[in-house]
Amino acid sequence: MxxxxxxxxxxxxxxxxxxxxxxxxxxxxxxxxxxxxxxxxxxxxxxxxxxxxxxxxxxxxxxxxxxxxxxxxxxxxxxxxxxxxxxxxxxxxxxxxxxxxxxxxxxxxxxxxxxxxxxxxxxxxxxxxxxxxxxxxxxxxxxxxxxxxxLDEYVSKLLKKSERIGVLFLARNDIERNPQFNAASIAEVIDKAGFQTEVADTYLGEEFVGSLNREALLWKLWNKMATKQVIVTDRLHGMIFAYLTRTPAVVLANNNWKIESTYQTWLKDCNFIHFLSKYNQKMILDSVQRLSNVQPEPVNIQxxxxxxxxxxxxx
Known part of the structure; x- marks a missing residue:
């Protein structure tokens, strides 16, 4: 239900x-x-x-x-x-x-x-x-x-393998948004540091999504994420999708505890997911640069x- x-x-x-x-x-x-x-x-x-x-x-x-x-x-x-x-x-x-x-x-x-x-x-x-x-x-x-x-094993087995280039921002714009996170301005800083950047979201707007088109839309996003060097996100499922696609991610706190607590409970020992509870543009850039060279090693969540x-x- x-x-x-x-x-x-x-x-x-x-x-x-x-x-x-x-x-x-x-x-x-x-x-x-x-x-x-x-x-x-x-x-x-x-x-x-x-x-x-x-x-x-x-x-x-x-x-x-x-x-x-x-x-x-x-x-x-x-x-x-x-x-x-x-x-x-x-x-x-x-x-x-x-x-x-x-x-x-x-x-x-x-x-x-x-x-x-x-x-x-x-x-x-x-x-x-x-x-x-x-x-x-x-x-x-x-x-x-x-x-x-x-979905970890299912996604990792079927994901398209491709060269990874650039940084993808998955930024929320709703009641759970942290006003401190301005994706467009941070993307400019990271772009100037030599990374191609793209700002998007895991929310497609008011488009109707149900059992007939659900998986196709998810695979479109997952395959897109798998072409990126790093994800920057303040969405809980942005973080989890990064894990499924083995894409290094800088994860930023939102306005409640669910992202930080999920990270601390299950992903704190994961070498390619990095959480920032407080941050500025330099801290995010430093994390992106470090993670862009990391070889992902998944943890046993199952x-x-x-x-x-x-x-x-x-x-």
Missing amino acids: DTPINGNLGDQALAMAGLHVLAQERPSSSLLEIQNYQVRSSLRFLHDNLKPGTPIFWNGGGNIGSLYPYEEHNRWESFKAFKESPIVVFPQSVHFSSDLKGQRMLKSSVRNYSLKKELTVFLREEKSFNFFRKNYPEVESYLAPDTVFL INFDQFFKKLRQV
Whole structure:
């Protein structure tokens, strides 16, 4: 449930990875994909037509919290609609604002999650996991990497090999953007240092993306990234895509903890992914120059999915 239709290729990769892992771990099951705009309208139909006990799998991402209330409210409604079905929430990040509105929503969220029996929530980085364990003690929860990491072997095997030239910026321009990061001005500095630069994003705008064109658009981006010497990004999935394509990356903090915590939890020992929590143009340029000469050595992230795989097979 809750697969995206927007042009955010990070969200689309989560859907792709989620569907792949379900097909792999539950080969005898029939899968029905419910896109996010269909969730509310489909609840009654699904409630009336699914066999009691049919497992529900909720797409992963970074939308538990007050930052994306529509998605959080949809989850609450699904908990109420499927009281007799186990629900597994794929790895998520959590963020509630510290203001009164955010704290009220946190209180409501804890109540809705705690009332649902047979609910399992996976958190994709340690800060969210610790926050969830503290605030939702009655809910079964586990730490597991972002599901896009599950595409590692698939992407690395099929990726087109080509000469790497230049630096690609994948810069966000939304509510999670860090205003300190001005991709165009930093690109000018790096361009003057002798690197070809290109500024883009993992978000394609309002283009409709679904099951028919999802993988083609992702492969277009991944093959493009594989032609670059270095990626500079403030997007979490920009960082993960760089890892999948074995492209050295300078990763910059956004306005919440999910990028830094994901890096510290899974990628801090990776030699070709470098995170900067505070930065200026010189620091970014220095990191680009250093990483342009690095031979990527992947780390073993897959061993951290054992509990996730076990739960998918159990329910």
